[in-house]
Amino acid sequence: MRSGTGATAELFYEDLEPGREFDLGETVVDDARMRAFAAEFDPQWYHLDDEIAATGQFGRVTASGWYTASTFMRLYVDAVLSRAAADASPGVEELRWTAPVYAGDRLTGRLTVIDRAPSRARPGLGTVTLAGTLRCVQRDTDVLRTRFRGWFAMRSAA
Amino acid sequence: MRSGTGATAELFYEDLEPGREFDLGETVVDDARMRAFAAEFDPQWYHLDDEIAATGQFGRVTASGWYTASTFMRLYVDAVLSRAAADASPGVEELRWTAPVYAGDRLTGRLTVIDRAPSRARPGLGTVTLAGTLRCVQRDTDVLRTRFRGWFAMRSAA
Numbered sequence: 001m002r003s004g005t006g007a008t009a010e011l012f013y014e015d016l017e018p019g020r021e022f023d024l025g026e027t028v029v030d031d032a033r034m035r036a037f038a039a040e041f042d043p044q045w046y047h048l049d050d051e052i053a054a055t056g057q058f059g060r061v062t063a064s065g066w067y068t069a070s071t072f073m074r075l076y077v078d079a080v081l082s083r084a085a086a087d088a089s090p091g092v093e094e095l096r097w098t099a100p101v102y103a104g105d106r107l108t109g110r111l112t113v114i115d116r117a118p119s120r121a122r123p124g125l126g127t128v129t130l131a132g133t134l135r136c137v138q139r140d141t142d143v144l145r146t147r148f149r150g151w152f153a154m155r156s157a158a
Numbered sequence: 159m160r161s162g163t164g165a166t167a168e169l170f171y172e173d174l175e176p177g178r179e180f181d182l183g184e185t186v187v188d189d190a191r192m193r194a195f196a197a198e199f200d201p202q203w204y205h206l207d208d209e210i211a212a213t214g215q216f217g218r219v220t221a222s223g224w225y226t227a228s229t230f231m232r233l234y235v236d237a238v239l240s241r242a243a244a245d246a247s248p249g250v251e252e253l254r255w256t257a258p259v260y261a262g263d264r265l266t267g268r269l270t271v272i273d274r275a276p277s278r279a280r281p282g283l284g285t286v287t288l289a290g291t292l293r294c295v296q297r298d299t300d301v302l303r304t305r306f307r308g309w310f311a312m313r314s315a316a
Contacts, residue, residue, distance in 0.1 A: 002203070002210070004202040004203070004204070005201060005202055005203060006203045006207060006210060033198075037228075040191075040228075040232070041228040041229070041231050041232045042228070042231050042232065042235060043163060043232075043235060044162040044163055044235060044239060044244075045160070045162070045163060045164045046162070046246070049164060052160070052164060057246075064231075065247060065249075066224070066227060066228045066231050069224060069227075070195075070198075070199040070200070070224045070228070071199070073199050073200050073222075073224050074198070074199045074200065074201075077199075077200060077201060077202060081202060086202075088204070088215075088255070089223060089255065090254065090255065091223075091252070091253050091254035091255055092250065092252070092253040092254075093251075093252065094249070094250070094251065095249050095250040095253060096248065096249035096250075097246070097247065097248065097249055
């Protein structure tokens with residue numbers, strides 16, 4: 001059975017017990033990549049225009065919320081999906097941007113298994129509900145909170 | 159009062175009556191950009207490896223769900239936020255990937271105002287709940303469904 005990145009999977013549905021936590025590691029928000037993302041997907045002055053942003057509520061340009069969410073995804077892939085028997089995701093139940101994100105921010109990710117159940121529609125798979133956070137180290141504050149579901153293969157079916 | 163892209167705002171909280179709909183226009187999923195996004199944020203074989211994906215449930219590589227969500231955001235900025243007195247967004251209540259997205263897909267966006275209320279915490283602003291969809295024209299099927307909130311300035315406060 002293959003992991004999300006094509007390696008041999010070692011994490012299966014059975015391993016994702018409710019309460020289990022994963023440290024997703026750390027990343028630093030790169031100014032150029034943050035702006036390139038905003039230019040492509042979210043070209044608002046909040047994310048691109050230094051002059052206007054200096055007069056706004058956050059004092060300088062902030063990351064697009066979708067850049068922050070995508071950054072969380074990358075940490076999740078590297079720390080978990082790269083070794084998990086992961087199938088697709090049906091979606092997200094909650095995504096909150098709880099504080100602004102700036103270039104240079106060091107963000108650490110955490111993931112907690114909330115709940116799980118075998119899939120009725122897809123035998124051999126289970127649906128796992130996960131809660132994730134991204135925290136800014138410098139300001140010691142959460143910047144993103146999410147709750148989402150993923151399908152994972154059962155070891156017993158592998 | 160400034161729009162999300164720095165133009166003169168013409169859409170205010172008062173204009174966002176529940177039931178009002180917006181056509182967000184159309185975009186075509188570009189193969190190279192879809193893959194570049196996956197390489198940066200979601201490097202799973204589903205989104206990057208043609209050989210493995212050919213043997214998977216979707217038959218070929220699919221867009222990362224975060225690429226699809228970000229594509230929706232771009233349509234929303236171009237069609238609405240570029241002329242709206244938009245402030246930040248507190249977050250997303252629902253985000254569902256209801257069908258796979260492939261390179262070459264023509265996607266059309268729609269947005270519906272669901273509900274609204276003046277913000278108690280931030281005078282002069284109102285919170286608007288919006289529902290959005292992205293639809294694949296070729297396969298006549300929704301690929302993304304979302305429900306989220308945004309803050310908009312009141313004309314009366316401008």
